[in-house]
Amino acid sequence: MAAAAAFLALCAGPAVAADIHRGATLYTTHCAICHGANGSPVMPGAPDFRRMETLMRPDMQILPAIKNGKGSMPGFFGILRDQEILDVVAYLRTLS
Numbered sequence: 001m002a003a004a005a006a007f008l009a010l011c012a013g014p015a016v017a018a019d020i021h022r023g024a025t026l027y028t029t030h031c032a033i034c035h036g037a038n039g040s041p042v043m044p045g046a047p048d049f050r051r052m053e054t055l056m057r058p059d060m061q062i063l064p065a066i067k068n069g070k071g072s073m074p075g076f077f078g079i080l081r082d083q084e085i086l087d088v089v090a091y092l093r094t095l096s
């Protein structure tokens with residue numbers, strides 16, 4: 001259901017386009033502690049978001065890693081909604 005909603009949101013076009021400014025705020029609150037204020041990793045093992053290759057995958061492949069967690073990264077399921085995660089991913093894409 002949530003995945004379907006996110007899929008619809010992606011297909012719906014500019015009306016619900018990801019909000020990069022909201023993504024930036026969420027990133028500072030939830031992600032910067034490990035991923036660094038400008039995407040340069042603070043925690044060992046975290047990917048470098050300034051390198052474009054890190055995010056050369058569709059949003060729908062990056063979303064589950066953030067929702068469920070990966071390695072030493074905690075999952076954000078129940079903390080961030082899918083649309084909020086996609087806002088953060090849109091912001092990440094501005095860092096490289």
Ligand code: HEC
Pocket residue numbers: 027030031032033034035043044045046047062065066070071072073074076080088089
């Ligand atoms: C506790 C530290 C920590 C926090 C907080 C954190 N991350 Fe991570 N993140 C990591 C680490 C470590 C990895 C590398 C995981 C691995 O590949 O084993 C990672 C990996 C990733 C990846 C790459 C996933 C993949 O499939 O390769 C993305 C994208 C990402 N983080 C985004 C985020 C976002 C967005 C947030 C905030 C909502 C966030 N992270 C919060 C530590 C963190």
